[in-house]
Amino acid sequence: MAGKFIFTMDRKDISRFLTKTIDSFVQDRLINKERRIENKEQCAERLAAKDGSSDKDTEVEYSDQAVIANLDWGIEALEEAISTYNMETKLARLDHAEKMLQVCAMLNPKQKTGGVPNFYLSAWAHLNLSYLWKLRSNTQNCIFHALEMFIIDPFFSRVDFAPDLWKNLFLPHMSSIVGWYSEERHKLMMEVVSGSANLSFTADIDKLFNESLVSSMRPHQIDKLQKLDQLYGESLNENTRLYAKYYKDCMNSDSTSGKKVSMLPIAEPPMTPLHELSLSIPDYVKFGPILPKSAGFSLTSSPKDIVNGRLEFLHRF
Template identity: 80%
Template sequence: MAGNFRFMMDQKDIVRFLTTTIDSFIQDRLINKEQRTQHKDQCAERLAAEDENGDKETEVEYSDQAVLANLDWGIEALEEAINTYNMETKLARLDYAEKMLQVCAMLNPKQKTAGVPNSYLSAWAHLNLSYLWKLRNNIQSCIFHALEMFIVDPFFARIDFAPELWKNLFLPHMSSIVGWYSEERHKLMMEVMPESSDFSYTADFDKVFNESL
């Protein structure tokens, strides 16, 4: 009985940790308009790069253009909701933003739209839906969409959408993996460059995780 009670308490601790960590991250993002703008520009550059890498001879279908437009309109409407002090306008823009963002959030992550992986578009939409539900004071839905972002596209959620959140949520639980990776990487580097005896395998975690062997 005591064991079951302890297990339940552990689950409550996990929920409390997720709630506190994600809520704090989303709140910080909502406060920092400059960061949101920079982040949107960064993601737009990523989309442009994907488009350039695609088949330039293939004409983008109208339906694909509409999906990308919905994402853009949804983000713009959300930004308007964040910036207005008129409650009626705020609620209306949030409703519109939700409809637009849901289009991308529900895309099949295994397919592409206009040459862009749907997983990227969907994860971006989930991040903005997390902002949206925070503005509606629905923390449960806010947390759901933040976690869904990591499920849909864990790689870009980590390096593009929410690197700070990834560090706080997941990195503390990956110390054994980090240690193993760093040690194996060190061994490999010593084989390739045996004179680099001072090579540190306690490299910056961002660099370690973002590079590929």
């Protein structure tokens, strides 16, 4: 796994690691148009499935429409810059894309725009700004925007925007959290399977992560599982933000600012696990989607929502 030696790195090594890892991710995304389109469609579906508790008949403020439209226009301008071979056109489209994307990047993450959480819009904008600065051959800004995405919205950055990048940058630090989660889920599932939580930790562990077992749970067990998943997701998010800030400090310390960098953080699980997993995390351990209470809108949309409102915000003008 990329990044598995990060614990022994000094700050300059970490800066080189970040440069190589994020640059490689962004370069792959710029090359793979199909993946970018897939990502945009996924995010558009998320916007269409915004908070179901809001009144869908309520008209969205024009100013909110304009803000979200800027994000769409910025992404379109960026796509044009990627596809053109004319340098003058490329530079002009990049300038236009930056202006449009910055509108969402600078939103207050604690508020909403048109019913959509600003942290989602801002993180999406920072992802595209990372692409933009790569096209301008500015690696430093490319890295900063990618890390800012994880700081503003660690959950959806992990689930929607850049799951592979998250695994490379952050998963190596999360073994104690994953170990705690695996252990607690194991205990709960063993109650369902046998009525006893005293069996071997490694016994049939693949089966214990089979979601079909949830259907056999009693109401109080389902409640326990939901609380466990919620706490696990919050722990991953909190520590993702912690390490992303540390990474930014490492990058800043490499510049002429002379800024001091704090010590490498340690990801602490909600409770101390008896079994800490190795860096080779099993595939059956999930890292999302575990929707935080503060997400602000539904993780999934119904077929009707997708058909009738998939790009309601992005293409209504």
